[in-house]
Amino acid sequence: MWYNTKATELLGIQYPILQGPFGGNLSSVALTAAVSNAGGLGGYGAYTMTPQEIFEVDKQIKAATDKPYNLNLWVSDHDIAEAGLSEEQFNKAAALFKPYFDEVGIPLPEKPASFQSRFENQLDVILDVRPKVFSFMFGALPPDVLEQARKLGIITVGAATTLDEAIFLENSGVDMIIASGFEAGGHRPSFLASAESSLNGTFVLLQLIREKVKIPVIAAGGIANGKGVAAALALGASAAQIGTAFLAVDESNALPIHKQMLFSDAAKYSTLSRAYTGRLGRGITSRIAKEIMGKEASVLPFPLQTTFMSHLRKAALDQEKWDMILFWGGQIAPILKHTKATELMHSLIEETTAYFDNLKA
Numbered sequence: 001m002w003y004n005t006k007a008t009e010l011l012g013i014q015y016p017i018l019q020g021p022f023g024g025n026l027s028s029v030a031l032t033a034a035v036s037n038a039g040g041l042g043g044y045g046a047y048t049m050t051p052q053e054i055f056e057v058d059k060q061i062k063a064a065t066d067k068p069y070n071l072n073l074w075v076s077d078h079d080i081a082e083a084g085l086s087e088e089q090f091n092k093a094a095a096l097f098k099p100y101f102d103e104v105g106i107p108l109p110e111k112p113a114s115f116q117s118r119f120e121n122q123l124d125v126i127l128d129v130r131p132k133v134f135s136f137m138f139g140a141l142p143p144d145v146l147e148q149a150r151k152l153g154i155i156t157v158g159a160a161t162t163l164d165e166a167i168f169l170e171n172s173g174v175d176m177i178i179a180s181g182f183e184a185g186g187h188r189p190s191f192l193a194s195a196e197s198s199l200n201g202t203f204v205l206l207q208l209i210r211e212k213v214k215i216p217v218i219a220a221g222g223i224a225n226g227k228g229v230a231a232a233l234a235l236g237a238s239a240a241q242i243g244t245a246f247l248a249v250d251e252s253n254a255l256p257i258h259k260q261m262l263f264s265d266a267a268k269y270s271t272l273s274r275a276y277t278g279r280l281g282r283g284i285t286s287r288i289a290k291e292i293m294g295k296e297a298s299v300l301p302f303p304l305q306t307t308f309m310s311h312l313r314k315a316a317l318d319q320e321k322w323d324m325i326l327f328w329g330g331q332i333a334p335i336l337k338h339t340k341a342t343e344l345m346h347s348l349i350e351e352t353t354a355y356f357d358n359l360k361a
Contacts, residue, residue: 002230002356003349006216007238010155010175011133012068014039017229017348018218019341020243021045021072021135022186022252026328029057031251031341033064038345041133041239043070047077050118051125058129068132070157073122075139076191078115079278079301085111092298093308100288100324104315112300112307130154135178137189146173157218159189161198166209166217168192177213178241179205181221185244185330187281188272195280199272203235210236224332226351233352242348244330251341257317258327259339266322267333276313276326278305283326284333 007016019035021027021043032042044061046054054071061069090111101108126134127148134149135157141149149156158174160166166177180189181202188195200208202221209217216238223232224245232240247254248262261267261284272282273289279302283289292299299305316324338344 002233002352005233005238007176007218010216011041011239013041015345015349016233016237016239017041017345018070018220018239018241019043019246020184020186020220020241021070022243022247022254022328023047023072023074024328026247026253028251028253029060029064031246031249031253032061032069034251034341035246035345036065036067036069038342039067039349040345041068041070043072043133043135043241045072046122047072047074047137049122051121054122054125055129058125058131061131070133070135071126071129071131072135072137073119073126074137074189075119075141077117077119077138078303080115080304081301084114085300085304087111089300093300093305096292096295096298097308097312100312101315104312104319104321104324106311106315109308109311112304115303127152127154133157135159137187139191140169140172140174143173150175159220160209161188161190161195161205162192162200163205163208163212165190165192165198166213170213170215174215176216176218176238177209178218178220179209179237181205181219182272182282183331184221185247185270185282185328185333187277187279190280195272203231206232206235206237222330222332224330224335225337226348226353226355228332229348229352230355244333245336245338245344246341247328248333248336248339249341249344250339254328255317257322261322261327262329262333263336267329267336270329270331270333271326273326274299274305276305276309278302281326281328282330283328286326287323289326 023045035042219232220241
């Protein structure tokens with residue numbers, strides 16, 4: 001059967017369908033458990049969480065499902081120079097974004113406080129709670145950490161946006177690789193070259209990686225239905241990871257307006273932008289994303305830009321100025337149909353099965 005792949009065998013799941021792990025408080029225990037309970041692999045993005053919060057949410061997931069699930073972290077969790085944020089950098093960003101703060105009638109925030117990486121402490125919790133799957137983005141892990149995870153029975157999954165990154169990850173000792181195409185919503189997890197120079201499409205990237213890499217590959221980006229899953233498998237993927245379609249369901253922690261936007265005409269247009277977080281990410285095109293294009297040098301480094309823009313985002317939400325907000329979403333959003341996680345999973349399974357059955361007919 002189509003669902004008997006290296007990925008299902010390795011991950012201990014029934015169907016090679018993974019739910020993208022959303023960061024920034026967009027993941028939920030309900031969604032993670034629903035996908036895992038339906039035979040796929042639920043995922044929870046934890047990069048913004050404290051170690052204690054990760055511990056607590058893991059406990060909740062374990063209570064909601066006895067099936068495998070994935071916890072996700074960012075290896076590189078900031079882009080701030082060692083010297084910190086200079087006054088000049090902050091003043092440039094303040095000047096660039098002041099008209100938008102004026103428009104919603106709030107003062108410019110003060111210079112954001114510095115950010116201390118917490119990845120190592122987060123990693124300690126992951127190794128302690130032992131999820132079946134630990135995926136990570138924006139870098140690779142040291143071989144000794146990967147070996148430790150292997151001894152604990154944790155499957156490790158790294159994200160690649162280029163062939164070079166995939167080869168790098170395989171050489172580091174990771175178990176599986178996500179081929180992350182530029183069609184995907186959310187941040188581009190590039191780490192060997194700039195995100196702007198790492199914009200391979202999912203199915204091109206998948207084929208390049210399959211030619212050179214021996215470990216199983218998961219296709220991510222531009223997949224939201226069974227035909228997309230079938231196409232990924234036909235091109236050599238061991239599984240498909242689906243983000244935007246799961247972000248839009250009731251069980252996700254996205255705001256109701258975010259979900260409405262993903263099902264609206266606005267979803268036909270998406271943009272890669274650094275304007276909102278300081279890192280390149282795809283969302284439904286906003287006025288700010290369009291107007292900031294070409295001026296990225298004045299944007300604060302991640303995650304200080306997120307902190308800076310959070311004030312504007314709150315005011316824009318309160319005033320229903322939707323065109324000022326970047327709602328995360330991928331290029332595939334216009335074909336979304338389902339608002340329930342279990343219905344989406346059943347549809348993915350049925351459509352993929354029907355596609356492969358028709359090939360035999």
